[in-house]
Amino acid sequence: MSPNIDNPAFLLQLLVGGLTNGALYALVALAVVLVYKTTSHINLAQGEMATLGAFVVFALTQQGVQVWIAIAIALVVSFVFGAGVERGLIRPLEKRGIFPVVLATLALFLIINAVIAIIWGTQPVPAPEPFPREIEDKIDVLVGPPPFFITYVALGILAVLVLLLVGLWLLLEKTKLGLGYRAVAANREAAEVMGIPVGRMFMFGWGIAGALGTLAAALVAETAGTLDFNSMASILIFGLAAATLGGFDSVPGAAVGGLALGLIMAFVPGLFTFIEGDLSLVIALIVVLVVLLVRPQGLFGTKTLERV
Amino acid sequence: MSELDDERSMAALASDERQRGALVSARVVLEGSRSHRVWQGTGLLLAALVVLLLPVLVSDFRIGQFSLVIAYSVAVLGLNLVTGFSGQISLGHGAFFGIGAYTTAILVTDHGWAWAATVPLAAVLGLALGFAVGVPALRLHGLYLAVITLAVGVAFPVVVSQPIGLALGTGGVAGKTARISWDKPGWFGLDVSDRGWMFLVMAAVAGLLFWLATGLVRSRVGRSMVALRDNGTAAAISGIWPAEVKTVAFAVSAMYGAIGGSMYLLTTPIVSPSTVGFTVTLLFITAMVLGGAATVSGAWIGGLAMVFLPYYTAEWAGQIPFLRSLTDQPGLFANVIYGVVLIVFIYFVPGGLVPLLTRLRTRFLRIVPPEAAAVATDAAPGSATTAGEPDGGLAGPTPAIGGHPTHSPEAPIRTDQETTR
Amino acid sequence: MAEPLLELSGVHAAYGDAEVLRGIDLVVGEGEVVVLLGANGAGKTTTLRSICGMVGTRGSIRLGGTELVGRPTEWIIRRGIAHVPQGRGVFGVLNVEENLRVGAWGRKDTKAIEADIERWYGVFPRLGERRGQLAGGMSGGEQQMLAIARGLMARPKLLLLDEPSLGLAQIITRGLFAQLEDINREESVSMLIVEQNAELALSFASRGYVIESGSIVLSGTADEVRGNDEMRRAYLGY
Ligand SMILES: Nc1ncnc2c1ncn2[C@@H]1O[C@H](COP(=O)(O)OP(=O)(O)OP(=O)(O)O)[C@@H](O)[C@H]1O
Ligand SMILES: [Mg+2]
Numbered sequence: 001m002s003p004n005i006d007n008p009a010f011l012l013q014l015l016v017g018g019l020t021n022g023a024l025y026a027l028v029a030l031a032v033v034l035v036y037k038t039t040s041h042i043n044l045a046q047g048e049m050a051t052l053g054a055f056v057v058f059a060l061t062q063q064g065v066q067v068w069i070a071i072a073i074a075l076v077v078s079f080v081f082g083a084g085v086e087r088g089l090i091r092p093l094e095k096r097g098i099f100p101v102v103l104a105t106l107a108l109f110l111i112i113n114a115v116i117a118i119i120w121g122t123q124p125v126p127a128p129e130p131f132p133r134e135i136e137d138k139i140d141v142l143v144g145p146p147p148f149f150i151t152y153v154a155l156g157i158l159a160v161l162v163l164l165l166v167g168l169w170l171l172l173e174k175t176k177l178g179l180g181y182r183a184v185a186a187n188r189e190a191a192e193v194m195g196i197p198v199g200r201m202f203m204f205g206w207g208i209a210g211a212l213g214t215l216a217a218a219l220v221a222e223t224a225g226t227l228d229f230n231s232m233a234s235i236l237i238f239g240l241a242a243a244t245l246g247g248f249d250s251v252p253g254a255a256v257g258g259l260a261l262g263l264i265m266a267f268v269p270g271l272f273t274f275i276e277g278d279l280s281l282v283i284a285l286i287v288v289l290v291v292l293l294v295r296p297q298g299l300f301g302t303k304t305l306e307r308v
Numbered sequence: 309m310s311e312l313d314d315e316r317s318m319a320a321l322a323s324d325e326r327q328r329g330a331l332v333s334a335r336v337v338l339e340g341s342r343s344h345r346v347w348q349g350t351g352l353l354l355a356a357l358v359v360l361l362l363p364v365l366v367s368d369f370r371i372g373q374f375s376l377v378i379a380y381s382v383a384v385l386g387l388n389l390v391t392g393f394s395g396q397i398s399l400g401h402g403a404f405f406g407i408g409a410y411t412t413a414i415l416v417t418d419h420g421w422a423w424a425a426t427v428p429l430a431a432v433l434g435l436a437l438g439f440a441v442g443v444p445a446l447r448l449h450g451l452y453l454a455v456i457t458l459a460v461g462v463a464f465p466v467v468v469s470q471p472i473g474l475a476l477g478t479g480g481v482a483g484k485t486a487r488i489s490w491d492k493p494g495w496f497g498l499d500v501s502d503r504g505w506m507f508l509v510m511a512a513v514a515g516l517l518f519w520l521a522t523g524l525v526r527s528r529v530g531r532s533m534v535a536l537r538d539n540g541t542a543a544a545i546s547g548i549w550p551a552e553v554k555t556v557a558f559a560v561s562a563m564y565g566a567i568g569g570s571m572y573l574l575t576t577p578i579v580s581p582s583t584v585g586f587t588v589t590l591l592f593i594t595a596m597v598l599g600g601a602a603t604v605s606g607a608w609i610g611g612l613a614m615v616f617l618p619y620y621t622a623e624w625a626g627q628i629p630f631l632r633s634l635t636d637q638p639g640l641f642a643n644v645i646y647g648v649v650l651i652v653f654i655y656f657v658p659g660g661l662v663p664l665l666t667r668l669r670t671r672f673l674r675i676v677p678p679e680a681a682a683v684a685t686d687a688a689p690g691s692a693t694t695a696g697e698p699d700g701g702l703a704g705p706t707p708a709i710g711g712h713p714t715h716s717p718e719a720p721i722r723t724d725q726e727t728t729r
Numbered sequence: 730m731a732e733p734l735l736e737l738s739g740v741h742a743a744y745g746d747a748e749v750l751r752g753i754d755l756v757v758g759e760g761e762v763v764v765l766l767g768a769n770g771a772g773k774t775t776t777l778r779s780i781c782g783m784v785g786t787r788g789s790i791r792l793g794g795t796e797l798v799g800r801p802t803e804w805i806i807r808r809g810i811a812h813v814p815q816g817r818g819v820f821g822v823l824n825v826e827e828n829l830r831v832g833a834w835g836r837k838d839t840k841a842i843e844a845d846i847e848r849w850y851g852v853f854p855r856l857g858e859r860r861g862q863l864a865g866g867m868s869g870g871e872q873q874m875l876a877i878a879r880g881l882m883a884r885p886k887l888l889l890l891d892e893p894s895l896g897l898a899q900i901i902t903r904g905l906f907a908q909l910e911d912i913n914r915e916e917s918v919s920m921l922i923v924e925q926n927a928e929l930a931l932s933f934a935s936r937g938y939v940i941e942s943g944s945i946v947l948s949g950t951a952d953e954v955r956g957n958d959e960m961r962r963a964y965l966g967y
Contacts, residue, residue: 042451044399044458093654098450100654102397103597107654110590111647114640122637176830179823183831186820193781193814195806195835195883233586237462240455277470281463288459292444292452302822 005271009148012141014270015263020154020223022262023161027216028232028239029246029254030168031209036248037185038198038205041090041101045108046213047236049085051229052112053078053214054128054221055120061128068130071218075211082210083203090206091199116229124228127221131156157219164212165255172251181205185249234281238265241284244291247301256299261287339677347673359511363504371507372575373615378510379571381611382517384595385604386564391593392601393525394557395537397450400441400457401592403464404562406584407433408569410468413486413579414477423488423574427513430570431563438562442555461589465581483580486573506574517567521604524560533557534602587643594650600660609661617649618642732794734759734919735780735887740788740798742772742779749775751943752788757887760917762909764930764951766960767940773923774815776940777889780921781805781812792887807835811885815892815923819872819879821865825856828864828875832882842882849878852908869896877905881912888912890922894929902926906933931955 005011028046035043043049053074060070089108093100131137131153139155142148172178183191184201192198213232220235221227238261246257264287265280291298337344363371383405390398408430415421415429444456468478478484492505500508524530532553573579595614599606622638625631631641657664735757742750749772757763767773779786782802790797797805806812811832820828829849833842850857853874859867864875873896880888893909894902910933912918924930931937937954939947947960954960 042454044454089651096658098454099395099397100658102451102454103593103654104651106399106590106593107647107650109647110587110594110643110650113587114643114647117637118635118640118644121635176834179827179830180834182823182827183820186822187818189783190814190818190820191831192783192802193806193812193818194831194879195803196831197803233462234466237459240458244452244455276472279467279470279472281459281466285456285459285463288456289444292448292456296448296452 007146009142009146010270012148014266016150016154018263018266019259020157020262021265022242022259023157024216024220024223024235024258025238025242025261026161026255026258027164027212027219028235029242029258030164030251031212031216032239032243033246033248033251033254034205034209034212036243037251038181038188039086039090039094039202041098042105042240042248043085043206043209044102044105044236045085045112046105046209046239047217047232048109048112048116049078049082049210050213050217050235051227051232052081052116053210054217054227054231055116057128057214057218058120058125058221058227067128070128071130071215074214074218078210078214079207080210082213083207085210086203086206087199091202113229120229122229124226127225127227128218129222130218131222133222133225153222157223160215160219161255164215165252168208168251177204237281238284241288243298244288245298247298249302250298250300253298253300335672336674336676339675344675347675360498360508363500363507364498368501368503371501371503373619375503375507375510375575376572377608377611377615378507378514379568379575379611380592380595380614381568381607382514382571383565383568384592384599384610384614385518385521385607386561386568387592387596388599388601388604388607389521389524389533389564390557390561391596392603392606393530393537394533394554396554396557397454398441398457398558398561399454399586399589399593400460400464401561401565402584402586402589403460404434404438404565405569405572405588405592406464406468406579407437407562408566409572409579409584410476410478410484410569411566412570412573413484416486416488416573417484418477423570427567427570430566434566434569435559435563438559438565439555441562442558458586462586465585468584469581479580481581483578483583485578487577488574510571510574513567513571517564518604518607521564525604529553529556591646594646597650597653597658597660600662603660603662606660606662613649617645621645732791733757734761734793735921736789736791737776737780738789740776740779740786740790742775742784742786744775744784749784749943750779750786753940753943753945755921755938755945755948757919757921760913760919761936762913762920762922762934764927764934764937765921765923765940766927766930766937766954771940772943773940774891775943777812777891777921777923780889781810806883809886810889811880811883811887812889813876813880813891813893815895819864819875822863824861824863825867825875826860828879829856829882832879833884835883845882845884849881852904853878870898870901873897874901874905884916885918888918888920890920890924892923892925894924894926902929906930909933928955 028050031046031050032042035041035046056074056077057067057070060073061067065073085108089104090101093104133151133153137152138149139152140147140149172182180191180196181201181204183194183196184198188198191201216235216239217227217232221231224231239258242257242261243254244257245261246253246255261284265283268283269279337347362374366374383401386404387398387401390396411430411433412423412426415426416423441457441460444453448456467473469481474480489502490506490509492500492502496505525533536553569579569584572583576583591614592610595610596606598613599609618639621642625638625641631638635641653660733756735755737753737755740750740753740755741748753772753776755763755765755776765773765776775784778784780790780797782797782800782805786798788798792805792808792810795808797808820831823831826846829846830842833845836842850860855871856874856878859871864872867875873893877890877893880890890909893905897905906929909920909922913920920934922930922934931951931954934951936950937948938945939954939960947954947957949957
């Protein structure tokens, strides 16, 4: 047990840190879920596509584009790219079951990962900074000692998650497009018979996922301070773990799962000090295993990941 | 072009040939017959001769490359067993490979073990890790398994560089060195270098492992694996225990991965987190698809590709100034090519190269199982492509990735219903 | 005679290797109600599915002169066909009202959509009472009502009904058929109905077909079909 167990500032710091990281996992989990809901596939290249998007942001800011405009452009590009991948690479394999699709996303993983490294090199580059991240960019809550403060970056990330969730909710629940998407997710064949362009709903899901991933990667880079071609490798695992925890077909589940996972990964090593070094991936793996053994459909999911 | 078209055109071709009598007509051999065994024996002998002569004929550098081919082939073979034959997705093969490599490196360097003594332990550890990963497979399907194995594959290289790994002697990010070299024993008559001798030992070990794998896929367990892959429910009804078979497949696959890792250290004196990273897993997968997932011999082709594709790509990229100016790591181009090759194969050659080569061979030599002897001269398209070959025969009519049912040529035509394979 | 609304000629269909339809010829005229009868597994559902492009099909299926074979489902539906699938084809995680709105997917006339929703709530009060409830949580009969109302929301030229009476109480079934008759008369919606309740369907339809193992074995006016001895023994039971 950590000796700081009764120190409120320490605990609050863990809480905020956990939520901030959790929000990032939630974004990736949302991307995974939006792809899964309609197509029942998992895009294993989601993380690499996201990294590519973040590098687009980086390249644009290098050209002097204002960072938020760069992000907006990158989101659009990622949307188009995600939708295009679904249409061009995945759809033709659709009827052959999960395995060819898994392989195709792995191929994409390899290609994108290498292309990023070829274009931008293997050394980390400075991350674009949508939120101010100087040492004084924080809100002091407890003066201490020990002090407790919340950085603007943490606040920004949490705000982005909240805004996104509201936006997604409006999009899915209040628009015709969202209705079509949910209909396809609920019953693909029936949706087809209603005349809903099912393929376009697939593309929509993949597109949104692509954009979400890019946003996540840009924010991951900001929290890390740097961006490199392997930035999202572990984050994808955390996103998948969060989606498993929340339920692969549940949008709110992805958010809750992400935040919960963030908290688990902050508090477990924070409180049990015998855990040395960064074993977050192992913790994620354990979380996945426990969820699958106890409640395979996740906290909010309805169906288990089966696609024969 | 679909595989189906292939099959049909091949069958058509064969019969055309017979009718016209113009081209070389295929020789038909009964499976298990004397002449079949003669053919097989000749093939094996030739292969053995090539392997024996290699270290005499080519440079030590090349021998180093071929040694690496052997190490990778063994690892890829493990993947074939679990994914190709038993139909389970495994994205953690780099970790299994890594377990073997690290075990050997640590035991040799820190504890002074002989390489040969480390291999059984590496194998057992691989078996254990594979078993641990395979147990969730008892109740989980496709994508869950992908998620779990992916997590294992990504976590492994990270964990070895953490304090817990360091405590075990992994050497952290820098990796673990292990210099292993043997002198050629005096009794060995051929004029080969020490490197060449090591190559021959590796080849012998690999030969044994491939022979065992062939035995496994021909055994009851192996046939159950294929049956389960193709139709889980039917297999379960016919008395196969899915849980046991699947777990065995996973454990054995991991064991092959680990032994491949041990052998890797005979070719390269260091193993580091990047050696066993997720990229390696992806390369294993590509190699498996390339050779033919549901084949044993495809692993060789995969191993060859894993060594020579990056080598020649780097050479080629080094000669083109534009590419050279892009990056100082030409290996990256190889990764792009791997990805493209993988996509091309998924789309156009889902069965891999071995079934393709088998089909080529049937132009000249057809091996027919005894039951089919009666109709030997007019074998059905399916058996014409798969009969006889140990791999093809076992893979049955569904050597394609994902083991989805083949469409009969008579299936009604509605283009969007038929998949282009 | 003018071109019929729907014309199937020599339609073959199969699931994988198994051929289920073996050369179906069938016609539905403009404003006509046609019933398709047959034993379980005869291929009735498959016939409707092949019209909608949901199963591998050969032959010719023409809607108002336009060839449908080879077209994607979405394209076919947009040409004015609504399909009420057999059993529960509702969107379980969408509520009743959302299900109806999905039914009106191809329509742009927002006002008329609202009016139609209210209309079907009037016809099926159970649906009106449960408009906010998830469709998956409703009874089988309620789901069936919803599926039919959802199909009609599309304001189709041609309505394909696959066993609409399945799971409905007698009285509801009769009410439903009365409604269908109204719709057919007032809006001249053509209908192709698959029904196990042959007596009821024949009293409403103008013509009928009997399908057996994927082939049409009998066709004619409703009276002719009803009068056929074999047909009576097999499907009407007297
Ligand atoms: N998805 C499918 N895959 C394979 N075969 C199918 C499929 N659907 C139906 N069949 C087969 O096609 C044949 C016709 O089925 P269909 O559903 O058209 O019958 P039906 O006349 O509608 O019967 P019912 O009165 O029971 O609804 C049956 O033999 C059935 O086994
Ligand atoms: Mg039916």
